[in-house]
Amino acid sequence: xxxxxxxxxxVGFVDGSLPKPPPTDATYLAWSRANSMVISWxxxxxxxxxxxxxxxxxxAEEIWEDLRVRFSKNNGPHIFQLRRQLVCTQQGTDSVSTYxxxxxxxxxxxxxxxxxxxxxxxxxxxxxxxxTDIEYxxxxxxxxxxxxxxxRGQILLSEPLPSxxxxxxxLLQQEEAQREIIPPSSYAPSSHSKKLVVSVNR
Numbered sequence: 454x455x456x457x458x459x460x461x462x463x464v465g466f467v468d469g470s471l472p473k474p475p476p477t478d479a480t481y482l483a484w485s486r487a488n489s490m491v492i493s494w495x496x497x498x499x500x501x502x503x504x505x506x507x508x509x510x511x512x513a514e515e516i517w518e519d520l521r522v523r524f525s526k527n528n529g530p531h532i533f534q535l536r537r538q539l540v541c542t543q544q545g546t547d548s549v550s551t552y553x554x555x556x557x558x559x560x561x562x563x564x565x566x567x568x569x570x571x572x573x574x575x576x577x578x579x580x581x582x583x584x585t586d587i588e589y590x591x592x593x594x595x596x597x598x599x600x601x602x603x604x605r606g607q608i609l610l611s612e613p614l615p616s617x618x619x620x621x622x623x624l625l626q627q628e629e630a631q632r633e634i635i636p637p638s639s640y641a642p643s644s645h646s647k648k649l650v651v652s653v654n655r
Contacts, residue, residue: 454498458491466491467517488513495520528566535563539589543596549624552596560589590617601627 458464465471466488473488474481491513496504499520510516539559544552594605604627608620615623 454495457494463487463491463513466513467495469514473512492516532563532566535559539563539592540595542592544598549621549628553593553621553624556589556593556596586617587614590614590620593617593620597624600631 455464458467471484474484478484492510495507495513495516499507503520503523507516507519510519539556542552542555542559547555594608597605601624604623608615608623
């Protein structure tokens with residue numbers, strides 16, 4: 454929803470940066486029309502049960518704050534679940550690309566919660582972010598299949614550790630090299646082998 458509001462240049466109506474002008478102000482009518490439009494978008498974006506509890510709100514900011522408070526109460530369990538997924542997710546039968554995408558989605562959702570919790574312009578948050586990126590890289594490497602154990606060891610010995618994007622590129626190259634050495638078709642039994650299996654079973 455926030456993305457849609459940003460595209461339509463209406464975030465100011467929900468974050469308080471575009472407050473309601475007095476009725477005598479020349480922009481009052483235009484503000485009221487835009488505010489009503491944003492309210493209708495919010496109404497159409499929530500369930501019927503939630504809608505009934507915000508119908509009396511007169512500004513989009515009131516509704517946004519109500520929804521923020523309401524859902525922030527459940528952040529703890531959800532963050533716990535996301536962190537568990539980040540640590541426990543394994544590559545398994547997934548390609549490197551699919552595994553990377555899964556981990557990236559989990560990380561980005563976690564990052565969205567951190568951005569809400571930290572409002573820092575002094576540079577300390579960036580240091581925290583750098584440490585978080587390292588932890589994410591470690592989780593990513595832990596979940597890789599053992600066929601990548603050699604390159605994983607090389608990455609862990611690097612100083613400084615490479616970015617997750619560079620690691621992903623390195624793993625893709627190794628995955629492609631493995632496919633050239635052992636093409637997928639070689640795993641399928643030949644027609645001759647199948648005939649032998651059938652004859653033995655008979």
